[in-house]
Amino acid sequence: MSSGVEISPARTGGEFRPDEGYFTSPGEAFGPRSVTLSIGPLVIGISGLSARLAEALDSRYRPFVVREAGVPDVRIALRRAGVDRFLEFRGGPAGETYRLESRLEGPRLTLWSYEFAGYLEAFARRAELALTADEGPLFDRGLENFLRVVTASFVLERGGFLLHASGIVRRGKAYVFFGPSGSGKTTVTHLSPDDVVLSDDLTLVIRNAGRYEAAGIPFGMAHHRVPETRASFPVASFNRLVQSTEVRREPLPGARALAELAGSLPFVMQETKQSARAVEVVARAIEQVSVWRLHFRKDGGFWNVVEERVG
Secondary structure, eight states, rough: OOSSOOSSSSOOTBBOOOTTGGGGSOOOOOOOOEEEEEETEEEEEEEEHHHHHHHHHHHHHSSBBBBBOOOOSEEEEEEEEEEEEEEOEEEEESSSOOEEEEEETTTTTEOOOOEEEEEETTTEEEEEESOSSSHHHHHHHHHHHHOOOOOOOOTTTTEEEEEEEEEEETTTEEEEEEETSSSSHHHHTTOOSSEEEEEEEEEEEEEEETTTEEEEEEEOOOTTOOSSSOEEEEEEEEEEEEOSOOOEEEEHHHHHHHHHTTTTTOOSSSHHHHHHHHHHHHHHHHHHHHOOOEEEOSSSHHHHHTTOOOO
């Protein structure tokens, strides 16, 4: 792999941790092309792509790709990393499932994982991303993981949040189902074959004209498919999933609802400033949208409970 980056910082245990000078060194872009994505209220410009990469992203992220979008909320410049990895995967029975490290210095948040390192500066509306692979699974995974972090960070400034949740649209309303891995987020989408699925893993909650709406994102996790629409829909309820032998729900009180939702926010709870903002944004959302603990079986009967009117 050719690169204009000179690697000077020392490796530790086979890992390469980008220091303050890493992104000040000139880096080689993959090409001159760019792609612009519209995700909820955010417009993200991605530059430094080869023609092949631009065509692949254009196809993969449709219908989120836009041609005329004005000035992006954030511009991400891609470059070759010049190293074969940043972090090493520590697998095994007692090992990690995923590791993301970060460093906050003034307005710059620097992040790195196995196949990427990048920074973002919200005030300057810019970011840079170094990827270890020219294309293929490592390139895709590194780009998508960074895009998730960018989306989660920038949507906070718009009064919204990215939630570890599935989103399903039924009769024009969005129902958001959240909880840890294994709680049933993908299951409820499979049990709703005639409804619009925004996501089975990561759902964007945005504030629009004084109300909260849910939207899908084009990059998800293992089972996620790109939604057929980039539209947003009014949120009817947040539902904390609990697999059970019975179907019922009970309201979650304010403090408990706040804790449960905040515990399902990816990427933004590690840094003090972001986490404080995230808790504030979630607290405002639950003033308008009800939060429930939903006990459900693996059949579609849970919809009778979820759509039940209260009062």
